[in-house]
Amino acid sequence: MKIPYSWLKELVPGLPVVSELEPIFAQLGLPLEGVEEVAAPPAGVLLVAVRSAEAMPGTQLTRLTLDVGEHGERVIASGAGNAVGLPAGTMLALVSPGTELGGLTYGVRALQGVESWGMAASAKELGLGESSAGLMLFPAGTAKPGTPMRELWAADHVLDVEVTPNRADVLSALGLARDLAAFLKLDLVVPAAGPQAVGEGEIRVSLPEKGIRIERDPTQKLRFGCDRFVARTVSGLRNGPAPLWMQRRVTLAGMRSIDLIVDTSNYVMLELGQPTALYDRRDVRGDQILVAFGLRQSEVVRDLLGNEHEVGPEDLLILDGAQPEVSTVADAFETAGQPKPGDTVLGIAGIVGGDHGHVRADTTDVVIEVAHFDPVLLRRTSTRLGLKTDAVYRYERGVDPLLPERAAARLVGLLGDAGGQVHPGATVVGDPEIPGRIEATGEQIRALLGMPVDTDEMRGILSRLGCVVEGEGDALSVVPPSWRVDMAIWQDLAEEVARLHGYSHLPESLPTLRVHESNVGAEKEGVARATLRRTLAGLGAQEVVTYTFTSDEEAQKARTERPGVRLRNPLTADRTGLRTALYPSLVKAAQAHSKGDRVLIFEMGRIFPASGETERVGLLMRGPLAPRTDQAGVAGDFRAFKGLVESLAGTLGASFELRQLRGDAVPAALHPGIAGEVVWNGQSVGWLGALHPEIAQAFGLKGDTFLMEAALPLPGREWAFRDPSRAPAAWRDLAVITPAGVSYGEIAALLREHGGTLLESVEPFDVFTGEQIGAGNRSVAVRLVFRGDKTLTDAEVDPVMDALMTAVRAQGWSIREK
DSSP states (O other): OEEEHHHHHHHSTTOOOGGGHHHHHHHTTOOEEEEEEEOOOOTTEEEEEEEEEEEOTTSSOEEEEEEOGGGOEEEEEEOOGGGTTOOTTOEEEEEOTTOEETTEEOOEEEETTEEEESEEOOTTTTTSOSOOSSOOEEOTTSSOTTEEGGGTSOOEEEEEEOOOTTOGGGSSHHHHHHHHHHHHTOOOOOOOOOOOOOSBOSOEEEOOSSOBOGGGOTTSOOBOSEEEEEEEEEESOOOSOOOHHHHHHHHHTTOOOOOHHHHHHHHHHHHHSOOOEEEEGGGSGGGEEEEEEOOSSOEEEEBTTSOEEEEOTTSEEEEETTSOSOSBHHHHTOSTTSOOGGGTEEEETTTEEBSTTOOOTTOOOEEEEEEEEOHHHHHHHHHHHTOOOHHHHHHTTOOOTTOHHHHHHHHHHHHHHTTOEEOSOBEEEOOOOOOOOEEEEHHHHHHHHTSOOOHHHHHHHHHHTTOEEEOSTTEEEEEOOTTOTTOOSHHHHHHHHHHHHOGGGOOOOOOOOOOOGGGTTTTHHHHHHHHHHHHHHHTTOEEOOOOSEEOHHHHHHHTOOOOOSBOSSOSSTTOOEEOSOSHHHHHHHHHHTTTSSOEEEEEEEEEOOTTOOEEEEEEEEESOSBOOSSSOOBOOSHHHHHHHHHHHHHHTTOOEEEEEOOGGGSOTTEEEEEEEEEEETTEEEEEEEEEOHHHHHHTTOOSOEEEEEEESSOOOOOOOOOOOOOSOOEEEEEEEEEETTSOHHHHHHHHHHHSTTTEEEEEEEEEEOSGGGOTTEEEEEEEEEEOOSSOOOHHHHHHHHHHHHHHHHHTTOEEOOO
16 A cells, blocks of 8 residues: 555654654564655646636647746647646646756747647656646645645655555554554544534435345355445535645555545545545435345446446445335336336445446535445455455455544545535444454463563553553453454454564564374375375476466367356466366477477366366376487387386385276277276276377377376375295296287286285286187286295195186186197
8 A cells, every 4th residue: 555654744743754664664564565755846847827728729739828927927738638628727737948857858839839838747747646648737726826836746755555454444544644653652643523414414325124145155144235324415516626735645645636526535545444435416316325235137337437347136236216215226126117227326335436426527516425335245246346446445354334424524524625515414324343342361462472561561552552441450351443343352462462562572482383183194185295296206207387277179179178167357368267177288288399209297286177176187298208319218108108107106105007998988088999097096096098199189299198197185095014025936827818808907807806815916928919819819928926924835826726717717718728
C-alpha cells in the first residue's frame, strides 16, 4: 500500500524523519518495500485561471484564455479532451515559457494561428501521476492566479508498505498512523469526524432476510451478506475537479484523480480504510435501496466501466427501489413485464458500481452507501468474476464493522465543505458482530514468547492499540477494538505484545525441538519422492518440469481425456485447461529434442482427470540407453527400458513385475502389442510400453519411444534383512511350448504357483520359434533355481520338477524335450 509521508506526519506529528522509518516499520511487521522521492513541480509551473475556452473551428484544439496573474492574460491552444467547455474560473497547471520539463524547454509557439504561451499539462507530463488522459484541473479559487504550483504541491516521499493479509486495519492512513503512534508512544491526531447524523435519512434500505451457505453445506455458517448498511444524502453539488490537497493525496497514494465526488469517496477509503459507494440520486428510484442475493438464473450486469458480468444466486447486489422489498433478486422479477435486473442494479456489493446509478459530470444529488459485507461471499464473487478492486481488497481482509457511520459522516462532511447541502439524517440498518472478550494471563504470554515482559507493560501495549484491558494481578481480560478483526484468541494478544515490545528483545537461546505426535512420520512421503528423484537421476534420467496446462487439441493428439478443469483467462490457446495425463507433457518435451540421438527424461507432477486430482511419475526413453563411443553402446529397445525400471525398483528395495496387457486393457497411449501393467510391491500402479505409432506420428517422432506412467506415492514396504543361505543352489532348465499369444508372465506365474518353497527364482534365457514346434507356437526356456536349508539332492528336486511339468501340461501346453 502506498501512502505519502506528509499524510502520516499530519496524523502523527512526532513521527521521525523518513530515513529512520525503515527499521520501525520492520519491527511492526509492516516492512517497507520501497520509499519513492517525489519532487515538486518546477518553479515555472503556475496555477492559472481559465477565463474562456473556445473550440477552434476545423481543428481538434481548444483556445484557452488564461489569467496568469502578474503575467496578465495569456492564450494557449490545447488538444486535451477535457479542455473543451471548461467553466470560467477553473484552474489548471501551466508550464510557462522558459521552463525545462522532461528534458524539454518550453516557449511560445504558433499552433493553428494561436501564439500559444507555454503548455497546459497533465499529471503525467508534470511527473505527478500516471494519468495522461487530460489536463490537471482544480476548483476555482484554489490559489491566486500565477501562484507557483510547488507552493501547494510540495516535494514528498511515498512509502510503499507491505501489508500481510491479516492486517486489514492498516490499509489506511489512520490505521498505519495508529500503529506507529502506539509503537513510538506518540500522540495521534484523529481526522475530523464530520457532521453526525440526527434523525432518519431520506433513503429506505432493505437487507436480505435469507442467507446463503457456501457450497450448499448445511453444516456451515449461514451468511447474510451484509450486516451493516448506512445511507446518507447530499444535494446541490457541483461536480468538477476535487480540491488540490485531495488530488495530491489521492495521486501520491497511487490512484487516479477523477472528479470531486469520486475522489472524495476514494479519499475516505484511503484515510479510514472503509470503502464507500456513491450513486446519482436520479437513479435511486423510490428513494429505496435493496441489498439482495442474485438471480436463480444468471443475469448480465454492466459495471460503471462498461464491462459486463454474469451474476448468480450467491452474488450480493445493490439495487434501486424500482422493485418491492425482497430478499432475493429472483423474487423481484417473477412478475412478467417488470424491468430487467441489469436495469436496476446499482452495483455488485463491495466490488464495483454499476453503469446504472454511476456518478456523472452533471450529478448534483448523491446517495452515499457505506456498508459492511461478508468477506467470504465477496471474495468468492470477486474471484469468480475476475474483479479485484481496491474496495474488495479491503473487504475480503476484514473491515471494521462499526466504521460505516463514521466514514459516512466524514464523507458527507467533505462534500459539504465542497458546497453540498448535507441532509442531517441517516438510514442505519443491520447489527454487526464485533470482536469478543479474550481471557489470558501474563504468564501464558511470557511462556509463549520466551521473553520476560511485565504484565503491566502488556496492559499498556494493548491499551495503546485501542483494546479495553481489565483484570487484576497477572490476569488479562481484553476486548479488542472493532477495527482489529484479526484478534480472536489469546495468542493474538501475545503477538501484539511481541510486536510493540520489540522482537529485538527476544533472548538468544537454542530452540527446543518439539514434535507433535501427529507429525511423527509426516516427512516420509517427501523423503520417498526425493529418493525417487535421486534414483532416477542416478540411472541417467533427467528431470523435466513442464506446464500443467494443456488443450483439447493436444489431448486429442495424445489420445487422452479432454481437460475438464478450464482456465477462465488462459495465457495462450494451447494452455486452456489442466492436463489429465502426464505422458503428453513428456512426449512434447521429447518432440523438442527430436533431432537428438538420446532422450531419457522423467517428471513428477499432478494430473486432473475426471476421476480426481492425483500425482504421478512419468518416464520416457528414446534412442540408445548408452550411446556408442569407443565401445559398443546399449540399444534403447523395450528390454533396456524394462530393465531400467527393474533397476529402479531394485535400488528402492521394491519388487517389480510387468504383466502383459491385451485388447481393451491396453492404454490408448501404448502400442497394442507392447503394453504392460506395472505391479509394484504387489500393487498395480500404472503402465509401461511403447508409444502408439499414430501418437508418435502426430507429434513428429520417428523411431521407438518407450513410456511409463505410475501413480504416486509408490507402494512401500518395510525393509527386512536375513542371513544369506549357506546352501548351494540347484539349477534346472525347462522349455515350455505355448501358443504365441501366451506371455512369459503367464508362464512364470504358473511355475511360481506350483514350485513350492524350494523354488527361489524363475528367469527366461531363450525364446525359439520354428517348424520343429509347430506353426503358431513358441518355446520359452526358463532357468529354475532351487534352494533349501541344506544342499538339495535330485531326490528332493525331481518331485518338484514333475509337479511343474504336470501343471504345464494341465494348462494345455507342452514340454520341449530337446
